[in-house]
Amino acid sequence: MARISQDQAQERHTFLLDLFRNQPDISRNEAMEAYKDKFGASLNAKTFNELREQALREVEVEEKAEESVNEVEETPVEETKQRVVAAAPELTNGAGAPAAAKKPKAAKGPGAKNVFVDATQEQLQFLEKVLVQLQDSGANNVRIDHATDRWMVLTVDAK
Structure with a gap:
């Protein structure tokens, strides 16, 4: 198994996070395939699931923040x-x-x-x-x- 540097791991994680943020309903297979095409390697399921959950939480937080801003705009x-x-x-x-x-x-x-x-x-x-x-x-x-x-x-x- 080839070891990757921390910078490479960060780049790969960022790629997946961006993928999940931009395409929240992407299938697991499509995401893994995009990852493999980009980096020529596979990713363990635990890390994959953690990154997907992180991206989904971030999207939820952004939506709540937007709702709060809309509330403020409607409030005198x-x-x-x-x-x-x-x-x-x-x-x-x-x-x-x-x-x-x-x-x-x-x-x-x-x-x-x-x-x-x-x-x-x-x-x-x-x-x-x-x-x-x-x-x-x-x-x-x-x-x-x-x-x-x-x-x-x-x-x-x-x-």
Whole structure:
């Protein structure tokens, strides 16, 4: 049995994930055949099934995120604003940062407060879309100070 490098394994897994994302109802035989044509090798069933399940979960998460965005677009801006303000304590530990997290930078002015949000990438993208809608409606006292794929620091200026 020939050993493949980690980069080659990653390339092969990415190929299968893309295949499953683009063709979610592809048959097992068709997917295995496409894999064999591309790489000239077969793949064990366990890895194949894990990659297929991962791709299906990702598609479900994307669909749920799209539904949430559609919900927000149908919700009046004031109601959305109230929901975000009400949800802010639930997203943090009450002190503005999750346990064992690095403290965010100091606030950007008198009366400004930072809110640290630790969430999945999909949730952060959703929150960013909500903030953009709030800013478009005139809420200029809230902005994203810094963000990564796993967390976001919001700065809220006192009025």
